[in-house]
Every structure is written in C-alpha cells, then in structure tokens.
Amino acid sequence: MLHVELVLQGLINGSMYAVIAVGLTLVYGLLRILHVAHAGLFTLGAYITVLITNATGSLPLAVLAATLVVGVAGMLVYRLLYEPLLDRPPYVALIASIGLFICMEESYRIVFGPYGNSFDTMQLTQRITIGPIGMAAADAAMLVGAVVLLTGLGLLMKRTRFGIAWRATVTDPAMARSFGIDTIKVRYVNFFIASALAAAAGALVAVLNNLVEPTMGSVPSYKSLAIIVLGGLGNVGGTLAAALLLGVIEAYGTIYAGAFLDRDAIAFVFLIAVLMVRPQGLFAAR
Amino acid sequence: MRRILPLLALAVLWLMPGTAPAQDVVKIGFHAPLTGFAAADGKSARQGAELAVAQANAAGGIAGKKIELVVYDDEGKPENTIPLANKLIGQDKVAVVVSGGYSGPTRAAAPVLQRAGIPYLSAYAIHPDITRAGDFIFRTGMMGEVQGRAGAKLVADLLKKKKVVIVAVNNDFGQALTAGFKEVAPKFGIEILKEHTFAMPDRQFGPLVAQVKASDPEVIYAPGYFFNAGPLVAQLRAAGVEATIIGQEGYDSQRFIEIAGKASEGVIVTTSLDRDSTSPATRAFIDEYEKAFKDRVDMVAASGNAAATVAIAALKKAGTDPKAIRDAIRAGSFDTAIGTLSFNNLGEVKKAVQVQVVKDANFHRFAIIDDLQFLAPPEK
Amino acid sequence: MIGAYEITLVAVVSINLMLALGLNLITGFCGQVSLGHAAFFGTGAYAAALVAGGLPLPAVLLVAGLFACALGLLVGVASLRVREDFLAITTMGVGFVFVGVVRKQGFLGAEMGLTDIPDHGLGDLGFVGLCLALVALMALLTWHIKRSWMGFGFAAVADDERTARTLGINAAAYKLAAFVIGTFLAGVAGAVYAYFTRFIIPGAFGFTVSISILTMVIVGGVGSIWGVVVAAVLLTLLPEFSRVINDYKLLLYGALIVLTMRFAPGGLAGVVAAVKARVRPGGGP
Incomplete structure (x- = not known):
C-alpha cells in the first residue's frame, strides 16, 4: 500500500517536472540555449492564475489568460534577449538567462510582496478515491493536466504542419529553409508553446500548493535542467521519461535515503551516476 | 591671518562632531534578509522594529532625541553581514544593534559587535552559539x-x-x-x-x-x-x-x-505571541501593527518589535553608553509584545512559551x- | 580612512577574487563551463575548519587547497566523459550533492555547521594583507599560465577540442590540469573564508554562490584576467554601494548582468577590445 502511494506521489511530482521541463527541452532542441528564465515564466503563470481567479472567480479563465500572456512573454524573451545572442558561445545566453531570472524573481517580490499569494477560496479541495487509492483533486488535476498537455504536444509535433516544420528545423535549419519553412516563425511558435506550458505548470502548482511565491521557480530552474540533460538534451520523449523516473526516485529517496542525502542531492546523484555511464543522457538526442 | 586660519580649522574640527546631525538622533542598527528566500520574514521583522521606533518617537524619543532605525539587508549571508556589522559600528555609529535575521548572519555579526562593545539583540535566530560570543549579546527569542x-x-x-x-x-x-x-x-x-x-x-x-x-x-x-x-x-x-x-x-x-x-x-x-493576551503591550502591538501595515501580525514581526522595544527601553534607562546599555538589559525586566522578558547570565531570554x-x-x-x-x- | 568596515569588505572581495580567478582558469582559459565552483570552495572551507585547530595557517591553506583539488580531480575525470552543456549540468550536480551530503553529516556539524575555528592570529590588517597577497599570487600564477605553453594548450582545448587533439595536444591532461589548479585556488579561498567568518554552514556554499562566481568570470570577459578581476570587484561591491536602495539592489544586479550580456556579450574585456579596435581602425600600425 505504501509503495503504491509512493509511486503515485512520485508520478504526480514527476508530471509536474515533465510539464515544466518539456518546454525547456523544446527551447534547447531548437536553439541550444539553457533557458533558466523558463522558471521565471512558470512563476509568472502561477501569479496570473491566482490574481485573475481572485479577481473574476473563474479558474479556467485565469489559466487561459496565464497561458496566453506568458506565451507572448516567452516570445518577447526570445526576441529581445536570445535572438541577438544566438551566434555567441552558449554560456553567454545562459548567463543572460540567469540574470533575467534574477530580475523576474525580484520584480515579483517587489510588486506582489514577499509573503506569497493564495486563492481566496481554495481550489479543488475534494478528495477522489478509486478503489483503495485516494488522492486530492488537486493531485488528480496535476496528473490529468500533465497527460492532456503532453498528449496535445505530442499530437502537435506528430500530426501538424508546425510539428513537421519544427522537427525539420531542429534537424537541419538550412535544409528546412531551402524547403520553404519559415524557421524564424518556427522559433517564435516554439517559444510560445514552451512558455504556455510553463504557465500551465505554474497554474497547476498554484492550485496544488494554494501558494504562489516570488521564489517558487528556483527549484524548477535547476531541477528541470537536470531533467532535460537526463532525457538527452532536446529529446522530448526522453525528457518525459526522465521527469517521471526522477519523481519516483525522489519519492523513494525522501523516505529511505533522507537520513544521509537531501532531496536535491538524490536527484543529482542519480544524474551524475547516469551521465558517467551514458554521457549522452538516458536517451540520446533524437 | 596665517595664524588664524589653522586655528579656525582646528575650531571647525572640534565643533564638527557637535554640529553633525548624527548627534541629534540616537541610532539603532538593524539587519534582516530583505531579499532572497527569507524575504518574507525580513519584511515582518523590519516592520515590527519600525513600529517600535515610531511609537517611541511619538512618545518623545530618548531624552528629546529622535530614534533612527538604520536598516540593512543581510541577504541571509554570513560573510556579507560581517562588513555590514562593521559599517553599523564605524560609519553609522549606532548605539545598539537588533538582528531581524536568521542564525547564519546573526552568528557572523555577534563576535564583531562583541569586540566593538556594542549591545546586540537577536530577535528570533535560534543557534546556541549566538549568545556565546560574549556579554554584549542577547537573545529575545526562544532558543530552538x-x-x-x-x-x-x-x-x-x-x-x-x-x-x-x-x-x-x-x-x-x-x-x-x-x-x-x-x-x-x-x-x-x-x-x-x-x-x-x-x-x-x-x-x-x-x-x-x-x-x-x-x-x-x-x-x-x-x-x-x-x-x-x-x-x-x-x-x-x-x-x-x-x-x-x-x-x-x-x-x-x-x-x-x-x-x-x-x-x-x-x-x-x-x-511567543499570545493573540488573546490582555497585556497592554501585546494589545497595543497587535492593534497598531495591523493599522500601520494593513496586515496581520505574525511571530517574526512581534519578535522584531520586542527586540527593538528592549533596545529602546535600555537606551531610555542608560543613555547611549554601550556598557551602561548592556548592564541595563542584563539587569532589567521588559514589558514587550511577547510578554515580560528578562535575561540570564548568558544573555538568553527567560520567558513563558x-x-x-x-x-x-x-x-x-x-x-x-x-x-x-x-x-x-x-x-x- | 581605513576602518574595520573597509578591511572586512576587502576580505570579502578578496575571497570572491580568488574564486573567480580559479574558475577563470577552468572556464575562461580551458573552456570548461562549471556551475559547481562553490563545492570546491566549500570543501576547502570544511577541510580548513577541521584542521585549523592543529596546524599553522600556511599548512591549513595548503591542506584546504589539496582537499578541494582532490575533488576537482574527480570532477576533472568526469569532464573527460561528458562535454559542454552536459558538463555544465554535471558540475551543477556536484554542487548540489556536496551541500546535500554535508548538511547530513554529524561530524561536519550538519545544519548547525562547524564552529570555533581558531583566530588566524594576524590581526585585522595582517589578515587583509594575507588576502591581498594571496589574490596577487593567484593573479600572477594565472597570468603566468596564460602566457606559458600550458596556456596555449588550454586555449586550444577551449577553442576546438577535436582540432587540438589532431594537433597532438593531450586534451585530457590539459582539462585535468585546469580543474586541479582552479579548484586548488577555490580550496584556498575556502580556508580564508573559514578564518574570516570563524564558523561555516552548508548554506554558504550553495548553487547561488557558484552562479555568482561564474557571472563574475563571464561579465569580466571569459579568459581575461584583468576583466575578471574588475568584474569580481564591481559585482561584489555593487550591493554594498546600493544598500541605500536595499529593495532594488538584487534587481539592479540582475539587470546589469542581462544588459552586459545583451549589449557586450564579450564582457568588460570585449568592450575594451572593441574600443581599442575603433580607436585604431584597420588594425592600426
């Protein structure tokens, strides 16, 4: 029974990691940027969700607004910060991204205050039981939300013109251009989708914790980097698998290894161990 | 003329400290994590301390002098707090320092203030080493x-x-x-x-x-x-x-x-804060805090307030001589938002939970x- | 006027300088991006705290450096296996594992940290003298390395590892050398930190410290010694000067990094090079 719950809780955490990290891997796959500020967009999504829900009373409306606004914000980050740095060494964009992330966290603190915000009325507090297994509705929302979002992303990548254009651009930008693919547009759409996913993850976490704080992005900022590396940098499927696996490993680690390692250390011991055996990550890129 | 100039200069030098605005106020140093992961506690502690100072000033300050709270951000970092403590001592010339910070920064500052002989009150940091730095160091919060x-x-x-x-x-x-x-x-x-x-x-x-x-x-x-x-x-x-x-x-x-x-x-x-307390000090703190900051009180704000209150009471009793302030804190009993406080030989607070x-x-x-x-x- | 405030500020700046100079060797000269420099800093600090009671100061500095570079050698070996972004994330992982392990070890004081680190016995001015001397020594050392054959090897590895190999340059040896020397310097910085604060806690060696050191190196201009020195001093003192605007100083810090990277991606050294090139158009005489 305990093990069923541990695995389940691991998967819930893992799906949260997955929704955040998959956007990061989209960006990395296309542009080779370690986009730390992604976690800042995640936080922004969470703030917009809470503030609009409290103002209008409608959670769905708030989530919609959050994904749209943050999607556009992501495109702006690309246009204003990353685009001019594309032909620079990769660490330039990395440090710029870290700087932007610091700015974002500090702006949230100054504008919204350091105490964090909560929903005026707690969302999804019911308890769902399926046979012997029970979970909070917010947990279920996290799982279902992740499945819906990631299936949607999968379909988009496999079945649509954008998906084809994206994959072509990732594989060989010059070739893609010669086939008439607008690679610039692909980049913008890519940032929109990645950032909208971050916002959705932020909304889900806001509901789950009933707490949105300026620093809520700091753990995702580095842990999602670990996940996309585990998943084989730029490999969307690999990222999903790595996120879920890490969620479960952390769940077990917190209970059985907590006496000598903390949670973050567990994740990174796993990461380092994997990279020493498979330097290209669990799943090689593409 | 040549003889007069140096004399004038000398006179100005002598008069300088007397005319400097620093003498019109009594300064209390304060540090807390205003940015970073602990910024929420930093803000509460700061507001609590500011309220104590505002109330004391409204009541006439210390012997007619206004109290000024000199606030710095310690960012939760021990190494940054050492220069900061030195700045409070050397540049700002504070009479007493209150820590609204966590254990790391407070442990770093305590020996600096001890060596300079400036009384230091830790509002809610819990590490046992803080007060062991010496006889100028006090803790108004409970040890862990x-x-x-x-x-x-x-x-x-x-x-x-x-x-x-x-x-x-x-x-x-x-x-x-x-x-x-x-x-x-x-x-x-x-x-x-x-x-x-x-x-x-x-x-x-x-x-x-x-x-x-x-x-x-x-x-x-x-x-x-x-x-x-x-x-x-x-x-x-x-x-x-x-x-x-x-x-x-x-x-x-x-x-x-x-x-x-x-x-x-x-x-x-x-x-340490009793919401249902009937003590005037606690009631006044809760009411005035909520009025001043349009926010509910919390333990950290009450602790910041209590530490500043002890500092101000000691200044009122002893003037600005650091040793006299230390002795006043050591010997006194203080009515604060978190109850009546007195201190043991180590500088640890004695109070109810x-x-x-x-x-x-x-x-x-x-x-x-x-x-x-x-x-x-x-x-x- | 030099007071205790200025003296302690110089100590803080010196510690950051030592860290930045060490990382500049690894990331700047040899091109291996490390997001875990604080782990070596911390190793040095803990080693120093453990032995400082029984050894004289120079021996403590040496022991701290050696412990750090032992860990550095391990990570260097890992760097032979993983490259570029994979290496960056691996070093980040080393940082987290270091803090995560230390904070659970009773003999390292766990969360309460190690305390009662003995006085260095040099007095305030003596200690600052030591700090400045160490910084000068490290700057000279890295300057010497940059100009030597080893520096050439580093540059070749940083530039294009595969080409370097075909030229017969032993890339693995150079990478290991960079990690060992760079982390030794971090270890010494750790010992100085331990003497400075006289207690250490795991939180002082976290990810944000690694990030701020890397930021100094890159804002200074990767590989440029004077650029990194200037950036380390500026970025350490910036919050100090902006204390009046407590609330906005970290925002300002972030904005400065973003703007530097956006408009001067080569860092301070890049800006100076560009200005020089403009003053002498066409390459000059």
Missing part, C-alpha cells in the same frame, strides 16, 4: 532547544499523547527544535516512530505524507515555516491523516491559515507553558 522541549511537554502533559512522527525542515531551525524535542522525549515516555526531513523550498510532501500515514502516529511534530507548513498540513489532511499536528513559531503567521485553509483548524503551535491553536481561521490561546525551570535556557 527550549522550544523543542516545550513541544514535547505539550504532547505528553497537555495532550496526553505518546506516539510521535517528526517531520522537520532541513536547516538549523528544524535541527535545533528536533534536538530539543528528542532530548526530553524519553522523560515524558514519548515514542518517536519515525523521523523525516524536508528542504526549505519544498512545497510538495506527497511521499512524506504517504509514509506518515503508514506510520499512523497520534501526533505529528513538524518544525518548519509557514510556507512549508501551509501545503504540508493541507496535504496531510487531504490524505486523510487525522493525527494532531504540532507546529512552532515558524507557523505563526496568518499566511499559514490562508494557505492551508480549513486544514489548519486544530493545528497547535508553540510560539505560548501555545496557540487555530480556531475559526485565527490563532487563539490554547495554553501557556510557564515552568521556567523546565524551559531554562543554558547559562553558558
């Missing part, structure tokens, strides 16, 4: 160990329960409280079933909750901060865990109740543990 002991007494004597699971935040605060709790647990016949830790940034406790549920304790002793405790308590209750949850001063913020919602009902905390329970979305008095013998902090 003391509060941990109070927690064990609460479980065994007041609640009459035995089976406990400890779930503690993974830092000096959690470690000190756990140590205090475990130190006296055998004496009370408390059985500790399991012990877990979580990290300060953790908000999702699914695996821990599953394990706690499997351990099936009567009481969950869970040292942490409101931003951990809110989600933790909500998740425990959502998973159907009905054991009594014992928190401590880290929970003591209205934000905890807002985050955890209905799940917070019945949670009991050991803290407030036990509060969440009822109808507010903290209310549950009990007061005032066995000062049992709560006595170390003398060295």
Whole structure:
C-alpha cells in the first residue's frame, strides 16, 4: 500500500517536472540555449492564475489568460534577449538567462510582496478515491493536466504542419529553409508553446500548493535542467521519461535515503551516476 | 591671518562632531534578509522594529532625541553581514544593534559587535552559539532547544499523547527544535516512530505524507515555516491523516491559515505571541501593527518589535553608553509584545512559551507553558 | 580612512577574487563551463575548519587547497566523459550533492555547521594583507599560465577540442590540469573564508554562490584576467554601494548582468577590445 502511494506521489511530482521541463527541452532542441528564465515564466503563470481567479472567480479563465500572456512573454524573451545572442558561445545566453531570472524573481517580490499569494477560496479541495487509492483533486488535476498537455504536444509535433516544420528545423535549419519553412516563425511558435506550458505548470502548482511565491521557480530552474540533460538534451520523449523516473526516485529517496542525502542531492546523484555511464543522457538526442 | 586660519580649522574640527546631525538622533542598527528566500520574514521583522521606533518617537524619543532605525539587508549571508556589522559600528555609529535575521548572519555579526562593545539583540535566530560570543549579546527569542522541549511537554502533559512522527525542515531551525524535542522525549515516555526531513523550498510532501500515514502516529511534530507548513498540513489532511499536528513559531503567521485553509483548524503551535493576551503591550502591538501595515501580525514581526522595544527601553534607562546599555538589559525586566522578558547570565531570554491553536481561521490561546525551570535556557 | 568596515569588505572581495580567478582558469582559459565552483570552495572551507585547530595557517591553506583539488580531480575525470552543456549540468550536480551530503553529516556539524575555528592570529590588517597577497599570487600564477605553453594548450582545448587533439595536444591532461589548479585556488579561498567568518554552514556554499562566481568570470570577459578581476570587484561591491536602495539592489544586479550580456556579450574585456579596435581602425600600425 505504501509503495503504491509512493509511486503515485512520485508520478504526480514527476508530471509536474515533465510539464515544466518539456518546454525547456523544446527551447534547447531548437536553439541550444539553457533557458533558466523558463522558471521565471512558470512563476509568472502561477501569479496570473491566482490574481485573475481572485479577481473574476473563474479558474479556467485565469489559466487561459496565464497561458496566453506568458506565451507572448516567452516570445518577447526570445526576441529581445536570445535572438541577438544566438551566434555567441552558449554560456553567454545562459548567463543572460540567469540574470533575467534574477530580475523576474525580484520584480515579483517587489510588486506582489514577499509573503506569497493564495486563492481566496481554495481550489479543488475534494478528495477522489478509486478503489483503495485516494488522492486530492488537486493531485488528480496535476496528473490529468500533465497527460492532456503532453498528449496535445505530442499530437502537435506528430500530426501538424508546425510539428513537421519544427522537427525539420531542429534537424537541419538550412535544409528546412531551402524547403520553404519559415524557421524564424518556427522559433517564435516554439517559444510560445514552451512558455504556455510553463504557465500551465505554474497554474497547476498554484492550485496544488494554494501558494504562489516570488521564489517558487528556483527549484524548477535547476531541477528541470537536470531533467532535460537526463532525457538527452532536446529529446522530448526522453525528457518525459526522465521527469517521471526522477519523481519516483525522489519519492523513494525522501523516505529511505533522507537520513544521509537531501532531496536535491538524490536527484543529482542519480544524474551524475547516469551521465558517467551514458554521457549522452538516458536517451540520446533524437 | 596665517595664524588664524589653522586655528579656525582646528575650531571647525572640534565643533564638527557637535554640529553633525548624527548627534541629534540616537541610532539603532538593524539587519534582516530583505531579499532572497527569507524575504518574507525580513519584511515582518523590519516592520515590527519600525513600529517600535515610531511609537517611541511619538512618545518623545530618548531624552528629546529622535530614534533612527538604520536598516540593512543581510541577504541571509554570513560573510556579507560581517562588513555590514562593521559599517553599523564605524560609519553609522549606532548605539545598539537588533538582528531581524536568521542564525547564519546573526552568528557572523555577534563576535564583531562583541569586540566593538556594542549591545546586540537577536530577535528570533535560534543557534546556541549566538549568545556565546560574549556579554554584549542577547537573545529575545526562544532558543530552538527550549522550544523543542516545550513541544514535547505539550504532547505528553497537555495532550496526553505518546506516539510521535517528526517531520522537520532541513536547516538549523528544524535541527535545533528536533534536538530539543528528542532530548526530553524519553522523560515524558514519548515514542518517536519515525523521523523525516524536508528542504526549505519544498512545497510538495506527497511521499512524506504517504509514509506518515503508514506510520499512523497520534501526533505529528513538524518544525518548519509557514510556507512549508501551509501545503504540508493541507496535504496531510487531504490524505486523510487525522493525527494532531504540532507546529512552532515558524507557523505563526496568518499566511499559514490562508494557505492551508480549513486544514489548519486544530493545528497547535508553540510560539511567543499570545493573540488573546490582555497585556497592554501585546494589545497595543497587535492593534497598531495591523493599522500601520494593513496586515496581520505574525511571530517574526512581534519578535522584531520586542527586540527593538528592549533596545529602546535600555537606551531610555542608560543613555547611549554601550556598557551602561548592556548592564541595563542584563539587569532589567521588559514589558514587550511577547510578554515580560528578562535575561540570564548568558544573555538568553527567560520567558513563558505560548501555545496557540487555530480556531475559526485565527490563532487563539490554547495554553501557556510557564515552568521556567523546565524551559531554562543554558547559562553558558 | 581605513576602518574595520573597509578591511572586512576587502576580505570579502578578496575571497570572491580568488574564486573567480580559479574558475577563470577552468572556464575562461580551458573552456570548461562549471556551475559547481562553490563545492570546491566549500570543501576547502570544511577541510580548513577541521584542521585549523592543529596546524599553522600556511599548512591549513595548503591542506584546504589539496582537499578541494582532490575533488576537482574527480570532477576533472568526469569532464573527460561528458562535454559542454552536459558538463555544465554535471558540475551543477556536484554542487548540489556536496551541500546535500554535508548538511547530513554529524561530524561536519550538519545544519548547525562547524564552529570555533581558531583566530588566524594576524590581526585585522595582517589578515587583509594575507588576502591581498594571496589574490596577487593567484593573479600572477594565472597570468603566468596564460602566457606559458600550458596556456596555449588550454586555449586550444577551449577553442576546438577535436582540432587540438589532431594537433597532438593531450586534451585530457590539459582539462585535468585546469580543474586541479582552479579548484586548488577555490580550496584556498575556502580556508580564508573559514578564518574570516570563524564558523561555516552548508548554506554558504550553495548553487547561488557558484552562479555568482561564474557571472563574475563571464561579465569580466571569459579568459581575461584583468576583466575578471574588475568584474569580481564591481559585482561584489555593487550591493554594498546600493544598500541605500536595499529593495532594488538584487534587481539592479540582475539587470546589469542581462544588459552586459545583451549589449557586450564579450564582457568588460570585449568592450575594451572593441574600443581599442575603433580607436585604431584597420588594425592600426
């Protein structure tokens, strides 16, 4: 029974990691940027969700607004910060991204205050039981939300013109251009989708914790980097698998290894161990 | 003319300190984490201290001089706090310093202030080494160990329960409280079933909750901060865990109740602020704080206020001579928002522990543990 | 006027300088991006705290450096296996594992940290003298390395590892050398930190410290010694000067990093090079 719950809780955490990290891997796959500020967009999504829900009373409306606004914000980050740095060494964009992330966290603190915000009325507090297994509705929302979002992303990548254009651009930008693919547009759409996913993850976490704080992005900022590396940098499927696996490993680690390692250390011991055996990550890129 | 100029210069030099604006005010130094992960506590502590200064100034200041609070951000970093403490001493020439910071920065500043002979009051940092820096260093907040002991007494004597699971935040605060709790647990016949830790940034406790549920304790002793405790308590209750949850001063913020919602009902905390107190000092603090900052009081604000209040009272009694201030603090008894405080030989506070329970979305008095013998902090 | 404030500020700046100079060797000269420099800093600090009671100061500095570079050698070996972004994330992982392990070890004081680190016995001015001397020594050392054959090897590896190999340059040896020397310097910085604060806690060696050191190196201009020195001093003192605007100083810090990277991606050294090129159009005489 305990093990069923541990695995389940691991998967819930893992799906949260997955929704955040998959956007990061989209960006990395296309542009080779370690986009730390992604976690800042995640936080922004969470703030917009809470503030609009409290103002209008409608959670769905708030989530919609959050994904749209943050999607556009992501495109702006690309246009204003990353685009001019594309032909620079990769660490330039990395440090710029870290700087932007610091700015974002500090702006949230100054504008919204350091105490964090909560929903005026707690969302999804019911308890769902399926046979012997029970979970909070917010947990279920996290799982279902992740499945819906990631299936949607999968379909988009496999079945649509954008998906084809994206994959072509990732594989060989010059070739893609010669086939008439607008690679610039692909980049913008890519940032929109990645950032909208971050916002959705932020909304889900806001509901789950009933707490949105300026620093809520700091753990995702580095842990999602670990996940996309585990998943084989730029490999969307690999990222999903790595996120879920890490969620479960952390769940077990917190209970059985907590006496000598903390949670973050567990994740990174796993990461380092994997990279020493498979330097290209669990799943090689593409 | 040639003779007069140097004389004039000399005269100006002599007169300078007398005419400098620094002499028109009495300065109290203050540091707290205003940015970074602990910014919420930094803001509360600062507001608490500012309120104490504003009230004292409204009441005429110190011998007609206004009090000025010199505020710096310690960012929660020990190494940054050392120059900062030196700046308060050398540049700002403060008479006394109040720490609204965590243990790291406070431990770093204490020896600096001790060496300079400037009295230093730590509002809520818990590390035992702070006051060991010397006789100029005081703590108005409870030591972690003391509060941990109070927690064990609460479980065994007041609640009459035995089976406990400890779930503690993974830092000096959690470690000190756990140590205090475990130190006296055998004496009370408390059985500790399991012990877990979580990290300060953790908000999702699914695996821990599953394990706690499997351990099936009567009481969950869970040292942490409101931003951990809110989600933790909500998740425990959502998973159907009905054991009594014992928190401590880290929970003591209205934000905890807002985050955890209905799940917070019945949670009991050991803290220093009694919401139902009839003491004028406490009532005045609660009312004026909520009026001034349009926000509810919390333990950190009350602690910041209490430390500043002690500093101001000592200044009033002793003037600005640091040694006299130190002696005034050591010998005195101070009426503050967190009760009547006096200090032992080490500079540790002697005071009762407030036990509060969440009822109808507010903290209310549950009990007061005032066995000062049992709560006595170390003398060295 | 030099007071205790200025003296302690110089100590803080010196510690950051030592860290930045060491990382500049690894990341700047040899091109291996490390997001875990604080782990070596911390190793040095803990080693120093453990032995400072029984050894004289120079021996403590040496021991701290050696412990750090032992860990550095391990990570260097890992760097032979993983490259570029994978290496960056691996070093980040080393940082987290270091803090995560230390904070659970009783003999290292766990969360409460190690305390009662003995006085260095040099007095305030003596200590600052030591700090400045160490910084000067490290700057000279890295300057010498940059100009030597080893510096050439580093540059070749940083530029294009595969080409370097075909030229017969032993890339593995150079990478290991960079990690060993760079982390030794971090270890010495750790010992100085331990003497400075006289207690250490795991939180002082976290990810944000690694990030701020890397930021100094990159804002200074990767590989440029004077650029890194200037950036380390500026970025350390910036919050100090902006204390009046407590609330906005970290925002300002972030904005400065973003703007530097956006408009001067080569860092300070890049800006100066560009200005020089403009003053002498066409390459000059």
